[in-house]
Amino acid sequence: xxxxxxxxxxxxAIAGLxxxxxxxxxxxxxxxxxxxxxxxxxxxxxxxxxxxQKYEANEYFLSELIAAGEVMKDGLKVVQPYLKGGDIKKKxxxxxxxxxxxxxxxxxxxxxxxxxxxxxxxxxxxxxxxxEKFVEAVKEHGVQIVGMSALLTITMPEMENxxxxxxxxxxxxxxxxxxxxxxxxxxxxxxxxxxxxxxxxVDGVNICKExxxx
Numbered sequence: 001x002x003x004x005x006x007x008x009x010x011x012x013a014i015a016g017l018x019x020x021x022x023x024x025x026x027x028x029x030x031x032x033x034x035x036x037x038x039x040x041x042x043x044x045x046x047x048x049x050x051x052x053q054k055y056e057a058n059e060y061f062l063s064e065l066i067a068a069g070e071v072m073k074d075g076l077k078v079v080q081p082y083l084k085g086g087d088i089k090k091k092x093x094x095x096x097x098x099x100x101x102x103x104x105x106x107x108x109x110x111x112x113x114x115x116x117x118x119x120x121x122x123x124x125x126x127x128x129x130x131x132e133k134f135v136e137a138v139k140e141h142g143v144q145i146v147g148m149s150a151l152l153t154i155t156m157p158e159m160e161n162x163x164x165x166x167x168x169x170x171x172x173x174x175x176x177x178x179x180x181x182x183x184x185x186x187x188x189x190x191x192x193x194x195x196x197x198x199x200x201x202v203d204g205v206n207i208c209k210e211x212x213x214x
Contacts (some may be wrong), residue, residue, distance in 0.1 A: 003034055007043040016046025017067045026078040036082035043070050048117035063176030069113030090121045091209040092212040095137035095144040099158035104151040110201045118205055132161040138171045150181040160192035176211050180204050
């Protein structure tokens, strides 16, 4: 089997949510001499792209997005030991968190998995994240993008508060800010000074990919 066929097989295993087959296929690719970084950057990432397209076409839903992320993690268990530090060039660094007062994390977690598959380094701040913690993450980790999530309308003002605190710390011009969650609209993003509002996880990843294009 050619390298391309094996990488396609990896992609199809992820896109087809093949929990049983993914590890064997990754092992087959490694045994055929395909570099680990290629299996991740060309096989797995392509698989997650297909999942994203299926989601946008309403063929897949949130449960399939989550499942695909788990299949990829299973494959990574086989590939990870063969990855060398500098093999995969990260596209950029993103701080993600659900804002203060909000404990919902499914959407944020799906975005994190998809962003990681797309080659981003994730600083996951978790849930109930105060503005100061986002500011701290920008200072400490040198992130290029701040991603905030909210599912409750009463916690949405925390997004504006975080942007204000980034301004006060002199950091607002250094980062892009993307917000998401069920009640979030592009109008609200514009009103509070965010750079973008994500319709859903796949849209959010596409926006972030555009931002870091060389």
